Amino acid sequence: MKFVLASHNKGKLKEMAAILGELGIEVASLPEGAPEPEENGATFEENARIKAKAAAEFTGLPAIADDSGLCVDALGGAPGIRSARYCEGTDADRNAFLLKNMEGKEDRACRFVCAIACVLADGETVTVRGECEGELLHENHGAGGFGYDPLFYVPEYECTFGELAPEVKNRISHRARALGRLRDVLKDKI
Template sequence: MSIGGSTGVDLVGGGLQVVVATHNPHKVEELARILAPLLPGVELLPYDGPEPVEDGETFEANALIKARAAHATTGLPALADDSGIEVDALGGAPGIHSARYAGTRDDRDNLELLLANLADASDRAARFVCAAAWVDADGELAVRGTWEGTIADAARGAGGFGYDPIFLPHDGGGRAAAELSADEKDALSHRRIAFTALAERIQRA
């Protein structure tokens, strides 16, 4: 695939290897499910190279930092995402700091701190944000997807990861993201929205 020129690999014809710039196996699994019907013939490979410093000020900037690093290390086209949760009552926090919110990089610590910081809040509006990025030898792009909802009073469900147990999506039928099946989450999530838009852009290039 070439996003910068007029020719490139035929994605439908297949055989294109793309590295996924994350060390998070949950994200690799989720992206594989989401992208299989969107980019048929693409083989997603896990990335085991060095992690770059994510010092961007936006989700898009950090996603591109990761994709650039994976592309530079492997020489392959690279996909990356940077995602997190924005809470209105906290001024958009934790935002790009979602994975490191509690300082431990532990999912449970992060969501417990978020619940504690919202203990007295009447406004619990929030959204998951995902910036999906693509980098190859000919160019780069990044797109954003959001999933609107509210923050629950306590963790619910055993599925998902990250803040899923306390996020109640507006289109989730009253359930937390962690109470949705993998197929249900894949059909609704911020990651689905962002990577669908990215795949459409890649296919049109």
């Protein structure tokens, strides 16, 4: 069965394809020219549903979308649903901006959150959520992953997401946890 991922992010596509491939689901990237809906939801779940619905309507295929981000306790949950738009520029720019906003803050507790919405062929929408707790470092460690991964320290593994092997990250990340829940739901539906 083929699903379209409502994203052009190659990192997300790779992670989702690896995990959902276990069910025989092929995950294709969103075609060029697909409309980018306004992510005006107040929660990760709402934004994921907006994106999945738009992708399904554009392609005619079942669609999967996620909305994910880093929530830092000392910043009142920011960058949160605005993680990808926290500041203009690249991942490195956003990481630098986050570190600047954390200057002088001792509480480094944070979590990655991922909500995934799936619009099935019959129009039913399923939404799941996964979280991974960690700590925000004072500097980048590791070149793997993407986004805030080099700053997100996982105490149980004594390293950042940027240092973890992809197969380990695919087992423990917020996205992996949400995808595991989605996989369990889809087993009964496809």
